[in-house]
Amino acid sequence: MYKGKVVLAYSGGLDTSVAIKWLMDQGYDVVTFTADVGQVVDLEACKERALLTGACNAYVMDLKEEFVQDYVWPALKANAMYQGTYPLTSALSRPLISKYLAKIAEIEGAVAVAHGCTGKGQDQVRIEVCTKALKPDLKMMAPVRDWHFSRDEEIDYAKEHGIPITVTKKSPYSIDDNLWGRAIECGPLEDPWTEPPSDAFTLTVDPWKAPDGAEYIEITFEEGIPAALNGEEMDGVSLIAKLNQIAGKYGVGRIDMIEDRLVGFKSREVYECPAPVVLLQAKKALEKMTLSKDVIAAKADLELKYAELAYVGYWFSPLREALDAFFNQVQKVVNGVVRVRLYKGQSVVVGLKSPNSLYAKDLATYSAGDAFDHSSAVGFINIWGLPVVTWKQVHDPKNGGCESEVTLSKETVKSQV
Known part of the structure; x- marks a missing residue:
C-alpha cells in the first residue's frame, strides 16, 4: 500500500x-x-x-x-564545548x-x-x-x-x-565527519580500557610519529572569528581545512572522553578535531587579553549553556538566539594575532598581540618603567578587607580569633622542634 x-x-x-x-x-x-x-x-x-x-x-x-x-x-564565538x-x-x-x-x-x-x-x-x-x-x-x-x-x-x-x-x-567503526571534525564509535572503542587503535584515526597522525621539530603558526582573529592563517587571509571553509591539515600532521586534536549522552547513559566517545582544538585554545587565550574579568566570568557559565543547547537539539530555541546576541557583542573586541606551537600531539599558545589588549606592560612589569602606584596598596588593602574585618570584630570580640590561631601555631611549632 x-x-x-x-x-x-x-x-x-x-x-x-x-x-x-x-x-x-x-x-x-x-x-x-x-x-x-x-x-x-x-x-x-x-x-x-x-x-x-x-x-x-x-x-x-x-x-x-x-x-x-x-x-x-x-x-566558536561561544567557545562551545560540551562538558x-x-x-x-x-x-x-x-x-x-x-x-x-x-x-x-x-x-x-x-x-x-x-x-x-x-x-x-x-x-x-x-x-x-x-x-x-x-x-x-x-x-x-x-x-x-x-x-x-x-x-x-x-x-x-x-x-x-x-x-x-x-x-x-x-x-x-561508525564514523560521522564534517569540516569541524570526526566522531568515531563502535568496535574496540566501546571498551574504555582499550587504547584507540591507530586505524581509527584519519585526520591526525600518532603523536609519536609526528615530525621531530615544532611548527609555529599564527592565527588572526577579527571579532572572535579567524580571518587569516600565517598572515594569509582565508574564507572560513579554507582556513578550517588548512588548519586541520597542519595540526593533524602533528597529531593535535585527538579527544577521548567518557561523555554523558542526552539519552541518559555514559558512553566512551573518541573524536579527532585538529582545527577546533587549536582555534578554541587560541581564541580563549586572546579573550584573556581583551575581555574584562567580569565578562570572562559571566561568559564561562553561558558557554556551557550554549554548548548544552546545541548538544541536546535546542539550536532553534529562543535562548540560543538570545545568547548569540550576547556573544556577538562580547566578541567585538576579540581582535588580534595568536601564535601557536604545534609539537607531538600538543598545541601551545606562545604569543599574543591585540589592538584591544587590556594588558599594560608598564603596570605589569617589575623592571624599570614600572608605572604602578605602590603607595596606594595600603589603602586598597584596608578598604578591600574591611567587610571581613568588620564581621570578625562584631562576631568575635577577642580579636577575631587571631590570638587563638597564633597560639596554636606556636604550640605546633614547638612540638615539631
Whole structure:
C-alpha cells in the first residue's frame, strides 16, 4: 500500500543504506538528502548508491559555507564545548541538515522525514526536534531504531539485498565527519580500557610519529572569528581545512572522553578535531587579553549553556538566539594575532598581540618603567578587607580569633622542634 514520499537524511553509510530498502518495503517512495558539510566521501558515488538502492530522487547539496558561517562560527564565538571537552563536531551539523530536510520535504510534498539513528543515539533527538521546530506537521521515522537490528545484522541484510556498503565486520567503526571534525564509535572503542587503535584515526597522525621539530603558526582573529592563517587571509571553509591539515600532521586534536549522552547513559566517545582544538585554545587565550574579568566570568557559565543547547537539539530555541546576541557583542573586541606551537600531539599558545589588549606592560612589569602606584596598596588593602574585618570584630570580640590561631601555631611549632 503506497503511503507517500519520505525524505531520508542519507550519509551513504550502513544505517541509511539499509534504511532505503526498509522504507520502500513499508510502502514509501524514498527521496534521499545528503549534505556536503566537508565530510570525506565521494558525494557523486553516494548519490549513485542511493539511486541504485532504490531511491526515486537524490539530493546532494554543498552546504560547507553555510555550515561554517551560521553554525560553526557562532559556536566558536561561544567557545562551545560540551562538558568542557567535546567541540560539538556532529551536533552542529544536525540543525543544518534538519533545515534542509524540512525544505526538501516541502518541495517534494513528502509526508515524513527519516534518519538512520538508533534508539540509543542522540542525533535522533537533534534531528527530530530541529526538524519539527521548523515544520511541525512532518511525521518522523527512524528505520534503524524501529528495526532493532545490530550492526552485524545490518551488514548481513545489506549483503542479502545487494545493497552496496563499505563497512565490514572486520572494520566495524561508525564514523560521522564534517569540516569541524570526526566522531568515531563502535568496535574496540566501546571498551574504555582499550587504547584507540591507530586505524581509527584519519585526520591526525600518532603523536609519536609526528615530525621531530615544532611548527609555529599564527592565527588572526577579527571579532572572535579567524580571518587569516600565517598572515594569509582565508574564507572560513579554507582556513578550517588548512588548519586541520597542519595540526593533524602533528597529531593535535585527538579527544577521548567518557561523555554523558542526552539519552541518559555514559558512553566512551573518541573524536579527532585538529582545527577546533587549536582555534578554541587560541581564541580563549586572546579573550584573556581583551575581555574584562567580569565578562570572562559571566561568559564561562553561558558557554556551557550554549554548548548544552546545541548538544541536546535546542539550536532553534529562543535562548540560543538570545545568547548569540550576547556573544556577538562580547566578541567585538576579540581582535588580534595568536601564535601557536604545534609539537607531538600538543598545541601551545606562545604569543599574543591585540589592538584591544587590556594588558599594560608598564603596570605589569617589575623592571624599570614600572608605572604602578605602590603607595596606594595600603589603602586598597584596608578598604578591600574591611567587610571581613568588620564581621570578625562584631562576631568575635577577642580579636577575631587571631590570638587563638597564633597560639596554636606556636604550640605546633614547638612540638615539631
